Amino acid sequence: PELKVRLHELISKEQVFDLSVVKPSDFVRYGLGCLERLADQGDNCAKDIRANLRIMVAGGDGTVGWVLGCLQELNKSKREPVPPTGIIPLGTGNDLARSFGWGGSFPFGWRSAVKRYLNKAVSASVVHLDSWQAVIRMPEGEITELPHALKKAEPADQLEFSKASGSELTEKASCYKGVFYNYLSIGMDAQVAYGFHHLRDEKPYLAQGPVANKLIYAGYSCTQGWFCTPCTASPQLRGLRNILRLYIKRANCSEWEQIQMPSSVRSIVVLNLDNYASGKHPWGDLKPDYLEKVGS
Template identity: 35%
Template sequence: MDNSYESLSDFVKHFYIPSYVLSPDSDAPALTIAPPESPVLVFVNSKSGGQLGGELLLTYKSLLNEKQVFDLGVETPDKVLHRIYLNLERLKEDDLARHIRDKLKIIVAGGDGTAGWLLGVVCDLKLSHPPPVATVPLGTGNNLPFAFGWGKKNPGTDTASVELFLDQVLKAKEMKIDNWHIVMRMKTPKEGPCDPLAPLELPHSLHAFHRVSSTDELNMEGYHTFRGGFWNYFSLGMDAQVSYAFHSERKLHPEKFKNQLVNQSTYVKLGCTQGWFCASLFHPASRNIAQLAKVKIANKNGQWQDLDIPHSIRSIVCLNLPSFSGGLNPWGTPNPRKQRDRDLTPPFVDDGYIEVVGFRNAWHGLVLLAPNGHGTRLAQANRIRFEFRKGAADHTFMRMDGEPWKQPLPMDDETVMVELSHLGQVNMLATHDCRSRSMYDPSTPRHQDSAEEYDDNEDDSVTEGEEFRKFGAADTFKIPDEVDISHLS
């Protein structure tokens, strides 16, 4: 309640928003409220992190005005933000409300899918003052929070932990990151549906992958068209298949997925049972990317060209941020020779280009844990297109910002196409030592200096089996701390 404002600590007052700013049904308080330095709206997925989401929700409500803290299981963020910004427009002559609108920040606690949901809503509202977003790592992979310095382990939910996070938000810097749009189109199938099959119900946002309506400008007569958006990555192939198996298992047995460490151990187990570690034996060659689809990219001059995909590549990742699969960086930092010879750059998050990386199997992925390890660098592009070969497979697996789905493919159609393209930017909050880099930040040179740790001089097209040599030769290689190998029976 607003009359509790006087009892708040000076620190908490930096983030406090009075109720009348949030809702037209509340009256302005009689007491004077100092303009908050960092007013926040807090969105918590109470179902994330086992019981942690619910506990975190209660802690934020006990610290702040409970009306500025929202449970995503009760009310969707698009409705909340639409209501609040309508009220801010009504109060545009109010000095405090105008200050809060200009300084507003958003905190979202959940997995990568939840964070993407909020980012999508902020983009869709097309606000004149879009608030930057800070992400609390409450999922399994937590790639988005890790990329911007917020960590990857589930946080504490006590008052001290929440105040520590709020202090980081107060000191954080703003960074713009690229938005990416995905469109998939195919002829209307003669029989059977081809809608995406997701193990979990996806958030109701324009950016969740879904079929467009008949009135959408992307709709074409005689075709099924799907669209979506992402900020971290889009992947196609076997890694998405393992993720799909994990989410399907969690949906069937939610009681087994209450702990981040157990979740990550289960993920590794499923990688084994799905054949990801022995892909050459258990994964049909017809599902390898080169056999499944022709890949084209728009080069830096905007012209389309074929992208050569090695026949052993079973998974392809289109990466916007330097964090994938729990904080690994598949692109790495190309050394100066590769930057020059292949026109490659470090992975900036706001340069309008996406990094395209290939993997053969899970052993190839483990190379990322070696010093300066990276996947097979295929290209950097601002548009990429997958043209699926007729009859190559009746389905494939796709994943976008932590949300996987099984995608049926019509066997008699040679026009199935997926295209990724750049679509604007969104504001993020980041700690000052985060791993994400901006090409416009004066402290981040456009070309890396000699102090930068580059990858080795080996060619990107490492032969099948070469990953085993690199895996064994890495002095500092270790299973990630988050995975308890005693669970891997």
Template identity: 25%
Template sequence: MLIPHEIRIQCSWVTVATKDKKAKWIQDKTEVPKCPIFVFIDLRSDQVGDLAEDLRYLLNREQVIAVLHESFHNKYKLSTVNPDRALTEVYGALATLKGVGHNFTDEIQKKMTIIIVGEDVFINWFLGVFCDLNLPDSPSIVPIALGIKSNIPFSFGWEFDAMKPVNKILETVLNHTKQIKADSWRILINLKAIPTDNQELPYCLHLCTPVDEPDRENVDNRPLIRGEFWNYFSIGVDDPRLYGASRFRHTSRTLNRLLAKVEVLKHHGDQWEMLSIPSSIRSIVCLNLPSFVGGLTPWTTANLKKDHRKGLTSSFTDDGRLEIIGSRDDLLSPKKRWIRLDQVREIRFKFIEESAEVVNMMIDGVPLKKSPLDGLDEIEISYCRQVSVLVEQGYSAKSIHDS
């Protein structure tokens, strides 16, 4: 699991004598590890200190990297490294070494594994940064939750147990995993005007304002919120446990008071068609992984005969389709009255103009606070890209290639 010294000394966050970095090797005598690992830990967690030290003891200090998004305060005063910089330097070092004849770098590149330790919002942000780098021989990802039940790790079998020794986690990564692909989904929230209420956005989302030359995603040159999700997007959910105890629960509130229409595209080349939504539905979840908000898996209890009549098939993490799930209850309701509405490649929500309603939305477990309906125009969700993930044996997420 140890990254060879010849690679680590090329990284700027590693303290090493200049003469060592410039040393010339006579021959390849580097032993290629079975599973070379880098670990990136969200510095915001209260448990990060002990976990980081355990990992650094079992691996080495340079392979365990503390990460903190620029919008947060470094309360631990620990040295941090941006993930894009760290990964760019590591892969740059591999390319440099290969360029001078050290072919062991090819094997390391193929076997590279990245462990991400943090909550869903951190994993979402990190995966976006990671994918934007377009790394060669894309390394496998292991998402691990930090002390709480995060749904992205849970879907792949990586539920964090504070009592489980770190060496057991690493042993599982090394010997008891399988690689699968996982889809991600692009979300564009089109606004009628630039928000003036200082709306707080999760750091995995970005507010894009009109520019002189609009891009392909924003041909109308309107303000929009742009992002990506790996687990789920929900809309219309009205639960005080998610949005704060002060928010009043409207028990009679349904989606037909929010949405003018919902359109879906099921396959490439298809025409957009209206999605039929029962009038009693209070929320819709666009679900990519089989775990969200406390580990619910609504499609495991779906009515298979009804699904077959609708043309719905089994759900996989890498099939390029979203599960569209409707609920008559709050998202956290123990009743779990879920209706499987459709499987789609793209979906868009069009809002009723001048409605007095407030729309509640969540992306990968993070609520979008203060979302007045009169500021929203349309939400578009479409397939984005894939990442390789290592899954623990017995995981709930399934690949389309599983036998």
């Protein structure tokens, strides 16, 4: 609430949206739609605003991904330009914010920091971000609670998935699709994130800030066996290769190639950023002497 009031002071109430009240999809449909209609009617002010509009998202990776996913609809319907998006990092990991120079945490002196974030949003250069579409097929009879990032796949998407995977899709099988911008994970870390998400929904008073959230994450990591395998709550995740098969299709190749996984693998991550799990670098940090050798 205090951040919302501060934003009202710096810009205006009309430009600040509470995502628990106004969904990003509603803003895209009605807010931007209104600007576009006025611009089409000859309103030069509305035309300039629509052309130069920039969006700031105050939240974590999930919130930012939610907004980006809704803005992607502008591309599909050829309603361009798509407004660039900046980030005020309020989440736990903030990997998207880290990767694009918005910082990994919300500063202690936040009142002055908010003004700096808004100034940066005006002057910052635009950098493009890849997006990836994931198509997920669920077993027959499987009932699941869908996150906002996933929706029921259209018949054309289901047919494309069936052709790509080389398997037939039965009528009773459920197929979903979604877009991700940071990473898609299968395994123990996904189990930890899933547990934290449900705990936050059921007991929001426990997740009151980044420090408390990271402590909860650490607890879930132990119970899932990330640090101490014998106490894992899901034994099947200890041997990830026992519950899934991994295939890849290389560029300019028509055949799928199976990847043999070591028994030690506990998680598979499809990574789109240089940051993972609250600023970790999966490949490590290259030493300067290595860069000199490669560059010479």
